[in-house]
Amino acid sequence: MNDITIDARNIVKHYTIKLGFFKTLVTKTLPVVHAVDNVSFKIGKGEVFGLVGESGCGKTTTGRMLVRLIDPTEGQVFFGGKDLATLPQHELRSLRRRMQIIFQDPYESLDPRMSVFDIIAEPARIQKATENEEKLTERVKEVLVDFDLVPPEEYMYRFPHELSGGQRQRVAIARAFILNPEFIVADEPVSMLDASIRSEVLKLLLNMQKKYKTSFLYITHDIALARHMCDQVGVMYLGKIVEQGRPEEVVHKPLHPYTEALIAAVPVPDPTARRISVTIKGEVPSAIDPPAGCRFNTRCPYVMEVCKQKEPPLTEVSKDRFTACFLHIGQK
């Protein structure tokens, strides 16, 4: 597990907001949305890294930057020894073969006018990965079987509208696996599915991940699910990773007050267990003008003076355990 597949270093994404013509003339600096700010992490070979956070915290933007569907404003993303962030397009194209992305909504990510066969074969065709059509057909059948869409002949010539939500998402995942990529970004792949179907899709996904030792960035808002899926989790809040570590440790001994609140807020499927408690008030502040100091200071129950002035860096507090909170890293 020492091989590092993805090494993201201080990646930043800022979106400048366009104002009207006259406002642009009188405003010195345009307002900026701080979508992702200085995020760094590594994903080892065959490792599943979970990125957990509420909507708008920047987790999807981070995922897209890792496969460079979005260009980072600053920072570097190393994949296979090359910095993706600055790689020219023609070199990027050959690397694309080794990384894929699975999108959230299988109702929108599949072209309604393409058959399942064409959808799954498309990456292989673009990359000219197979020698001829027969080999391609073989390979498509193989991945269909891998994802339990059997017999493959029955599904190959169907169109997306003839499939249920669970089947669609399996097709979307099969498409990501056809080139045997080393790295896959899975952006909430099961959030649109029903609970009973969800676990089946996840099982297939994990089996394939183990079989091919694929590295994963698993993006989710559900910390309980992240715990079941991931080897490492990073908790994001307003564009920053505030805590990182092994899921069992993060869930049972959260260090950052935000992680604590996030876990406390998850409803438990057990009527006799402890009830949900809300430890924090209010809502996520705007990313256009994030609070000074620690970004969580406006909602934190343990807020101190220093939190409003200085920004706590993400610091390793024990082995592979990181947090960005002055309660744990000391007020240097």
Next chain:
Amino acid sequence: MPLLEVNDLTMHYQTMRGWVQAVDDVSFALEEKQSLGLAGESGCGKTSAALSILKLLPWNAKIMEGSINLEGKNILKLSEAEFRTQIRWKKVSMIFQGAMNALHPTYTVGHQIAEAILKHEKVTKEEALQRAKKLIELVGMESSKTQRYPHELSGGMKQRAVTAMALACNPVLVIADEPTTALDVIVQAQVLKVMKELRSRLAVAMIVISHDLSLIAETCDHTAIMYAGKIVENGSTVQIYKEPLHPYTTKLISAFPSVLGPKMELSSIHGFPPDLLKPPTGCRFHPRCEYAMEICRREQPELMEAQSGGHMVACFLHGREKA
């Protein structure tokens, strides 16, 4: 006498391809101040059952059989005009799925809440607006928020505003259809807390419809599990979660990962929910059930008391000797 009694409710939708048997022989009862969770996968008929109570069904829906008694009166017998003036919103109101996105964008939130009051009660506009302010405070927001337009509020606040709207005419029963699906966990927890507090403070009964069993475990005293248009298990929430009897319930519960409990392998239910145009013969769950027996293919199991304390289940594995 229970507050609400649904007896043998059967509701079908007419389509080009035939009748969709969306709700089939559904019975449940709800006492005053009680909360009932109606759980199941999408398309299992939980929303259709709830919409039947409010008579808000689309034109192609037909209630084939059954009665719905509210405070002892069969409300299915009322004419639309009587229903509108006596029942809807005055006695029974609803928080619709995605209601927060259905707020009118060009009216203030206060105006929209007041409108619900003005439609149903003889009060002046000023009084209605005053009451809207009180309601907004009740759901934990500042009363000045009544002057805001929906786009100025966050998702959690909009959800609270539609909750306030449901409470506008002091109903005895509120039906909440997936009240928190579009919200983030922390905001969801805040909204759920408000809903729970309101229920104990206003003594209003509630039906919570959700596919999320953990949400129902948090909010309801009683739970009914629906599958393919039928209630397969019904009992107190503790009974359902601690001693599930129906194979579907067991599977559904273990399909949810727990955040703090022991880490288990997630179970999945093989196959897909049936097509309700042609539901399977016998027990509707039998094609996906690992305990399916010969009898399950032929006969429909009745929902009957399997254990003490009103725990009902529709499965031949349980209480067969009584059949």
